[in-house]
Amino acid sequence: MISFLLIILASLFFMGLVVRTKSIASGRKGPGVFQPMKDIIRLWKKGSVYSKTTSFIFQIAPTAYFTSVIMAILMIPHGNNPGLISFDGDFVFFAYVLTFGKFLMIISALDTGSSFEGMGASREALFSMLVEPAFFILMGSFALLTGHTSFHSIFSMLHYGSNISYMLGVLASIVFVLIAMIENSRMPVDDPKTHLELTMIHEVMILDNSGFDLGLIMFTTHLKFAMYGAMISNFFIGMLPLEISIPLFFVIQAGFAITVGLIESFMARFRMGHNPQFIFILTSVSLLIFFGVLLVLGKFM
Amino acid sequence: MEKSLIEIFNLVAILAFVILPFLKTKGRGILALTVITIQVIISSVLASSVFSNGIVDYNYPGSFVTGIIPIRIDYLSAWFMILISFTFLTGAWYGMQYMKQYINQGDNITLHIVAFILVFTTLIDICTVQNGLVILIIWEVMALSSFVVIIFEHSKRETLKAGINFLIQSHICILLLTLGFMWAKVKTGSFDFEAITTYTSAQPAMTGMGIFLIFFLGFAIKAGFVPFHTWLPLAHPAAPSHISGIMSGVIIKIGIYGMLRMLLLIRTDMIGIGYFLVTISVITGVYGVMLAIVQHNLKKLLAYHSIENIGIIGIGIGLGCLGLGYGNQLLVVCGFGGALLHTLNHSLFKSLLFYTAGNVYQTVHTMDLEAMGGLLKKIPHSGYLFLIGSLAICGLPPFNGFISEFFIYNGLINGLLSNQYLLILFILFTILGLVLIGGLAMICFTKAFGIVFLGTPREKKHHHTLPESALRIVPLYFIVIAILVIGLFPVLLNPMLQKIIQLYQPIVGYQTNIQIDGLLGTLTLVGWYSLVFILLMALFYMIRHLVTSRRSCEEDTTWGCGYVGEADKAQYSASSFIRTYRKLAEPVLDIHQDRTDPHGLYPVKISLVTHPYDKAEKWLIDKPLHLIKRLLNSFRFLQNGNIQAYILYGFIFVGSAILLPILIDRIVLLIQYFNQL
Numbered sequence A: 001m002i003s004f005l006l007i008i009l010a011s012l013f014f015m016g017l018v019v020r021t022k023s024i025a026s027g028r029k030g031p032g033v034f035q036p037m038k039d040i041i042r043l044w045k046k047g048s049v050y051s052k053t054t055s056f057i058f059q060i061a062p063t064a065y066f067t068s069v070i071m072a073i074l075m076i077p078h079g080n081n082p083g084l085i086s087f088d089g090d091f092v093f094f095a096y097v098l099t100f101g102k103f104l105m106i107i108s109a110l111d112t113g114s115s116f117e118g119m120g121a122s123r124e125a126l127f128s129m130l131v132e133p134a135f136f137i138l139m140g141s142f143a144l145l146t147g148h149t150s151f152h153s154i155f156s157m158l159h160y161g162s163n164i165s166y167m168l169g170v171l172a173s174i175v176f177v178l179i180a181m182i183e184n185s186r187m188p189v190d191d192p193k194t195h196l197e198l199t200m201i202h203e204v205m206i207l208d209n210s211g212f213d214l215g216l217i218m219f220t221t222h223l224k225f226a227m228y229g230a231m232i233s234n235f236f237i238g239m240l241p242l243e244i245s246i247p248l249f250f251v252i253q254a255g256f257a258i259t260v261g262l263i264e265s266f267m268a269r270f271r272m273g274h275n276p277q278f279i280f281i282l283t284s285v286s287l288l289i290f291f292g293v294l295l296v297l298g299k300f301m
Numbered sequence B: 001m002e003k004s005l006i007e008i009f010n011l012v013a014i015l016a017f018v019i020l021p022f023l024k025t026k027g028r029g030i031l032a033l034t035v036i037t038i039q040v041i042i043s044s045v046l047a048s049s050v051f052s053n054g055i056v057d058y059n060y061p062g063s064f065v066t067g068i069i070p071i072r073i074d075y076l077s078a079w080f081m082i083l084i085s086f087t088f089l090t091g092a093w094y095g096m097q098y099m100k101q102y103i104n105q106g107d108n109i110t111l112h113i114v115a116f117i118l119v120f121t122t123l124i125d126i127c128t129v130q131n132g133l134v135i136l137i138i139w140e141v142m143a144l145s146s147f148v149v150i151i152f153e154h155s156k157r158e159t160l161k162a163g164i165n166f167l168i169q170s171h172i173c174i175l176l177l178t179l180g181f182m183w184a185k186v187k188t189g190s191f192d193f194e195a196i197t198t199y200t201s202a203q204p205a206m207t208g209m210g211i212f213l214i215f216f217l218g219f220a221i222k223a224g225f226v227p228f229h230t231w232l233p234l235a236h237p238a239a240p241s242h243i244s245g246i247m248s249g250v251i252i253k254i255g256i257y258g259m260l261r262m263l264l265l266i267r268t269d270m271i272g273i274g275y276f277l278v279t280i281s282v283i284t285g286v287y288g289v290m291l292a293i294v295q296h297n298l299k300k301l302l303a304y305h306s307i308e309n310i311g312i313i314g315i316g317i318g319l320g321c322l323g324l325g326y327g328n329q330l331l332v333v334c335g336f337g338g339a340l341l342h343t344l345n346h347s348l349f350k351s352l353l354f355y356t357a358g359n360v361y362q363t364v365h366t367m368d369l370e371a372m373g374g375l376l377k378k379i380p381h382s383g384y385l386f387l388i389g390s391l392a393i394c395g396l397p398p399f400n401g402f403i404s405e406f407f408i409y410n411g412l413i414n415g416l417l418s419n420q421y422l423l424i425l426f427i428l429f430t431i432l433g434l435v436l437i438g439g440l441a442m443i444c445f446t447k448a449f450g451i452v453f454l455g456t457p458r459e460k461k462h463h464h465t466l467p468e469s470a471l472r473i474v475p476l477y478f479i480v481i482a483i484l485v486i487g488l489f490p491v492l493l494n495p496m497l498q499k500i501i502q503l504y505q506p507i508v509g510y511q512t513n514i515q516i517d518g519l520l521g522t523l524t525l526v527g528w529y530s531l532v533f534i535l536l537m538a539l540f541y542m543i544r545h546l547v548t549s550r551r552s553c554e555e556d557t558t559w560g561c562g563y564v565g566e567a568d569k570a571q572y573s574a575s576s577f578i579r580t581y582r583k584l585a586e587p588v589l590d591i592h593q594d595r596t597d598p599h600g601l602y603p604v605k606i607s608l609v610t611h612p613y614d615k616a617e618k619w620l621i622d623k624p625l626h627l628i629k630r631l632l633n634s635f636r637f638l639q640n641g642n643i644q645a646y647i648l649y650g651f652i653f654v655g656s657a658i659l660l661p662i663l664i665d666r667i668v669l670l671i672q673y674f675n676q677l
Helices: A002-025 A035-045 A056-074 A090-111 A117-146 A149-156 A164-185 A211-237 A242-268 A272-297 B001-022 B025-053 B075-102 B106-128 B132-153 B157-188 B192-200 B205-223 B231-240 B241-251 B251-265 B271-296 B298-326 B330-366 B380-393 B400-416 B421-453 B470-490 B488-503 B510-549 B579-585 B613-631 B643-676
Strands: A048-051 B056-060 B069-073 B553-554 B590-596 B607-615
Touching: A002 A035, A002 A056, A002 A211, A002 A242, A002 A272, A035 A149, A035 A211, A035 B330, A048 A056, A048 A211, A056 A090, A056 A211, A056 B510, A090 A117, A090 A149, A090 B380, A090 B400, A090 B421, A090 B510, A117 A149, A117 A164, A117 B400, A117 B579, A149 A211, A164 A242, A164 A272, A211 B510, A242 B231, A242 B400, A272 B421, A272 B579, B001 B025, B001 B056, B001 B069, B001 B106, B025 B056, B025 B069, B025 B075, B025 B106, B025 B488, B069 B075, B069 B106, B069 B192, B075 B106, B075 B241, B075 B251, B075 B330, B075 B488, B106 B132, B106 B192, B106 B241, B106 B251, B106 B330, B132 B157, B132 B231, B132 B241, B132 B470, B157 B192, B157 B205, B157 B231, B157 B470, B192 B205, B192 B251, B205 B251, B205 B271, B205 B607, B231 B241, B231 B271, B231 B298, B241 B298, B251 B330, B251 B488, B271 B421, B271 B579, B271 B607, B298 B330, B298 B400, B298 B421, B330 B380, B330 B470, B330 B510, B330 B613, B380 B400, B380 B421, B380 B470, B400 B421, B400 B510, B421 B607, B470 B488, B488 B510, B607 B613
Parallel strands: A048 B553
Antiparallel strands: B056 B069, B590 B607
């Protein structure tokens, strides 16, 4: 329960921090930290325009996307406190629930019959497919390292013994940052601020969404970021008591947000065709982690 | 009672064939429906009585050729009987409606009905009989009658070609099975399946491995493991839709049944078999879905997906074998449990998908994805049913596909925790494979559903469309209910699965029992959480509805970057949706392109047609076939049409048949004579 509340709280200011970092990096003062959230609330109050081509799928997809992320957040533990949903192998459920939301978003983009949105849909489908192996190998390596198979027991048993295992923690955090960037279609893969539909992924998929639905989708993106931030913070919280772990949680979330802002300020977007290669790096890094774990455990014959 | 039930089951079919000639076409259809329904009831009663009262086991005396014919229905047979019966029930009811538009082809339909009943009867019989020779005969009848049901539209050249391809490959399968059963018969003198157990347990592991390999090859052709899959993508589009659904749902599953049966019988080195099965299954799964994505024929796409799912089932079976070999009981439960459950699940959602594809075909009269679009507005029920099928086949919660994949994932993760270095590496790559299969399946089904049902029609043609009649939809809703029940309450199937798994390895030890209870408990939890997921979604949708109902809501055209004309042709198409993927997967695929490029100053007509082909088929079937043809062509002079020459060949054959042994005898004598010198 505690992690759920913390993630919701973090999601309120996460994107604001990213935007603020970006403005400061480019020499501007920038909006307040809660500005993106205010934008979303304004969107929730607006009416909407629907395309004549669309069907019920277009109506339910944003809600399904939102629910899938909420469901996934319910599974994330906070150090020693399990999430509301916790069972052996819950990370499989986590990944598949998220895929459910993505599936509906992709078909809702196709529902509009637009010549642009299919482009984003196609890319989203391909890139999220390429990301998934990295996540599974990573979780598999941690299951191997701790001997447990649920988020909660993995994270609470995670203790770094040797130098190699510290390396693994750092590598895993890098992988998670990159997964978060790809899943949310942010900078090195996609630039949400570009105004050319041909080069966008996520933004082009939601061209026809408006009003409440658009707000919901944007809020879901924030939630997703905070969710991955919570995941990264779990690498470091371990068995710490709440009075230390909660501030640490927010510090890590803020650090993550600032990292995202800095990456977005100082990196150029890749050419679309180079993205798959970039995403393959993730899988190879997670394979590296896997073999590192085998090394730590001494299971090499 | 069970004995008489089996006899009645077969007699009903025979009785139907006697009555059939006296009825009109419509009456024949109704008769077929009644017969299948009665048979389904009988076989379900039989199967459920097996699950509640234990294994049925009795013998028929048989003749001096066959020996004793044992009838044994254990839990494995009963499981497959339930699955076959359900798919045939929905298939028959759906098929009845599907065939209505061919009502003027009376004779053709009669043949179809006879073959249909035969396929069902023989499939159930295969599950019950345990005598090698008898099962081969039944298998042959099954293969021939499946051939007849596939080639219903035999006036089309393509259909006939696919049918003959199926016929040939089925007979290669039968040939291999014959070899396997003959091996056992020669060594033990009995066709009884139990002879295989007694024989292989007394022999070194390699013998068992050999005999398993022969059976595996035979059953792999039926089941569609790569590289024996080439008949599937041809036969499925050619057959009428209810037959495609049944073929993908249960006829290929009889290959899985055979494999599972042989694993029960053969005593050999399970570790080797496990590694072999897992490797070939991962290849099958990934290759199947990789090819599925590039298909632009809806039914062909679904056919390649069957190959993928056979791969997933195979991964489960392989894991189970590894568990048996390494003595890891949790792995046995997860592996075999996942495989059995996925067999059932696949038969449900794949038949659902094929039946809805049939409805699509009867609406637009084509299977070409590029010509479709916007069908959700024309046939809404079929559209949403197809969506549920796609979500289930991608293994997404809250549907049944997730439950069986979760079973297998659980086995994989538990296998990771073992101490065998080789096993850990193997499992790592299996996880990679399974995750890739999942992701690629999502690309494939977002494409299939999105292009067929969403957007606007890509080709404007005025078809004579049939209304979406209730009878064509109701059987499909039954499948959806089954899908949801398994997805939300997997606990219902636990007792059955546990009984089947006990056949492979009696679960012993207090510790393991707790572990297995934990696993099944987890599955129950997953079901509940899936329910929570649905309810949560409903709740949020309600909230959204309450909020948005008070806001203004307008309708307009899709945003077109300022262009407001008709954009039907500018929509994203199936080929463009998968273009990036295609570029990425180019080395594995074999795609032939026909394109005309634009030239000159003024707009001209340009086109691009892609023909995906199967590299495995090209290198493993087409090339060797070509070489054999070339070799045999050089002997064409023998077939000169001269009757005298043929008589001469006969004489030469008979002469050499008589003379050769004598000649060889003489030569042996001669050598012996020289040796003595």
